[in-house]
Amino acid sequence: MRGSLRCDNYIHLRFAARVRWVLTVGAPTTSMPVRESEALILRSFPLGEADRLVSFLSRSEGRMRGVASGARRTKSRFGSTLEPFSYVRMWFYERQTRELVRINQCELIESFLEAQRDYAVSLAFALVSEVTEAVLGEHEVAEPNFRLLLVIARAIKAGAKLPLPLAYFAFWIVRLGGWMPALDRCSRCGADVHNARASMARSGLFCPNCTLPGQRTISQEALQLARRMASEKLERLMKANFATAAIDDVKDHMLNLVEQHIEKKLQTRKMTADEPGQLK
Amino acid sequence: MPDFAEPIARLIDQFKRLPGIGQKTAQRLAFHLLRAGPEEAIALADSIRDAKLKIRECSVCNNITDADPCLYCASATRNRTVICVVEEPHNIIAIERTRQYNGLYHVLGGALSPLEGVGPDQLKLRGLIERLKTGPVQEIIIATNPTAEGEATAVYVSKLIKPLGVRVTRIGVGIPVGSDLEYADEITMLKAMEGRRDL
Numbered sequence: 001m002r003g004s005l006r007c008d009n010y011i012h013l014r015f016a017a018r019v020r021w022v023l024t025v026g027a028p029t030t031s032m033p034v035r036e037s038e039a040l041i042l043r044s045f046p047l048g049e050a051d052r053l054v055s056f057l058s059r060s061e062g063r064m065r066g067v068a069s070g071a072r073r074t075k076s077r078f079g080s081t082l083e084p085f086s087y088v089r090m091w092f093y094e095r096q097t098r099e100l101v102r103i104n105q106c107e108l109i110e111s112f113l114e115a116q117r118d119y120a121v122s123l124a125f126a127l128v129s130e131v132t133e134a135v136l137g138e139h140e141v142a143e144p145n146f147r148l149l150l151v152i153a154r155a156i157k158a159g160a161k162l163p164l165p166l167a168y169f170a171f172w173i174v175r176l177g178g179w180m181p182a183l184d185r186c187s188r189c190g191a192d193v194h195n196a197r198a199s200m201a202r203s204g205l206f207c208p209n210c211t212l213p214g215q216r217t218i219s220q221e222a223l224q225l226a227r228r229m230a231s232e233k234l235e236r237l238m239k240a241n242f243a244t245a246a247i248d249d250v251k252d253h254m255l256n257l258v259e260q261h262i263e264k265k266l267q268t269r270k271m272t273a274d275e276p277g278q279l280k
Numbered sequence: 281m282p283d284f285a286e287p288i289a290r291l292i293d294q295f296k297r298l299p300g301i302g303q304k305t306a307q308r309l310a311f312h313l314l315r316a317g318p319e320e321a322i323a324l325a326d327s328i329r330d331a332k333l334k335i336r337e338c339s340v341c342n343n344i345t346d347a348d349p350c351l352y353c354a355s356a357t358r359n360r361t362v363i364c365v366v367e368e369p370h371n372i373i374a375i376e377r378t379r380q381y382n383g384l385y386h387v388l389g390g391a392l393s394p395l396e397g398v399g400p401d402q403l404k405l406r407g408l409i410e411r412l413k414t415g416p417v418q419e420i421i422i423a424t425n426p427t428a429e430g431e432a433t434a435v436y437v438s439k440l441i442k443p444l445g446v447r448v449t450r451i452g453v454g455i456p457v458g459s460d461l462e463y464a465d466e467i468t469m470l471k472a473m474e475g476r477r478d479l
Contacts, residue, residue: 043395048300074456079465083428108465113428119392119400122432126394268394 063136066101081106127268170254222249342387361418391429419447
């Protein structure tokens with residue numbers, strides 16, 4: 001009996017203390033502050049009855065995934081803002097226990113939907129999107145990648161021929177990833193490769209003496225283009241005339257490096273290779 | 281020791297494979313069937329088996345059907361000079377609900393989506409070209425979704441068909457009925473303006 005009373009008193013005191021703490025400090029909240037960020041939509045999938053699962057690159061928060069409730073309904077408040085590569089201002093909130101954020105609202109800043117009506121262009125955007133998703137970890141802030149994607153999307157929208165923006169994108173995605181080998185000397189012996197026939201592999205660029213059997217050579221024109229890409233803006237490069245073979249060489253070597261680092265083949269790369277039109 | 285008797289666990293596992301159904305919902309469904317009479321459970325099993333065994337694709341339009349050709353392709357009253365091209369069979373239901381369209385259909389089986397690995401080879405385009413070459417078709421209405429993938433598919437299909445001398449039209453895209461212009465985004469509004477018509 002005495003034990004029971006003591007127990008009741010203990011519970012009563014604990015409850016009273018809790019009430020006092022709530023009154024003085026405030027209720028323990030699980031507040032979910034809405035965040036605001038510029039974002040580029042990478043891709044989206046249908047989810048449930050009428051929702052969309054959206055993968056996006058936020059300028060300030062990095063690559064994230066979120067749910068846009070009711071986005072597939074005809075009168076959805078999201079409209080065309082969740083289409084691939086839409087440049088939007090996004091309001092979302094995240095809960096600590098959930099992997100996916102909840103997307104509240106999107107405001108369109110710039111749309112690239114019209115450009116993607118062409119299948120070759122939509123393939124190019126898909127390649128950019130797949131590579132970005134593969135190389136960036138979730139919540140890894142990547143502002144330079146964000147700016148790179150915008151530059152590429154705007155160049156394609158402006159009507160640039162596709163191979164050069166894609167090669168520029170592949171070059172910079174490798175460089176931003178920290179996987180770019182030195183482009184002026186052999187990775188093994190340090191010899192100058194400015195005028196030599198070189199080959200490129202995951203571990204670097206190799207002079208003719210250090211090249212191993214099976215390593216793919218890279219042309220001098222491609223190396224020169226790559227060196228210019230490191231220091232010049234895309235819009236300036238687009239005014240110059242480069243051989244198609246050199247552009248393709250840079251793109252292929254860079255995408256090889258990406259595939260070696262992510263340890264899987266890019267699905268859209270094979271599809272771009274199968275497309276005989278503007279992508280080559 | 282398992283949480284449930286083996287047959288129930290197996291039933292829950294099967295329900296969990298369905299889209300949008302998690303552990304709790306699967307349990308609820310399984311226990312509902314256990315509580316229901318045996319005839320209800322057997323009727324469900326029969327309808328699943330029948331749907332799986334009897335439903336197939338129409339050899340003409342790729343719609344899902346229990347008789348080949350499907351009721352639209354076999355109907356004598358439908359207008360054979362117009363074909364409406366849709367992404368999926370369930371899109372046909374949305375168009376049929378209007379009770380205004382009396383032409384035929386062609387189901388592509390998806391839309392061009394490189395990220396999903398869907399290219400032109402994965403769409404059922406060959407059958408459509410054959411129908412245009414052999415039938416009395418005068419117009420193709422492309423009713424793919426107004427998304428990036430749907431638009432790319434529409435443009436691709438139209439480029440493929442136009443050389444055959446058939447009129448190609450696209451369903452209207454823009455402001456939905458009952459909504460407010462104030463809330464339309466720029467692209468939706470632009471599409472609505474582009475698709476304006478004389479009154």
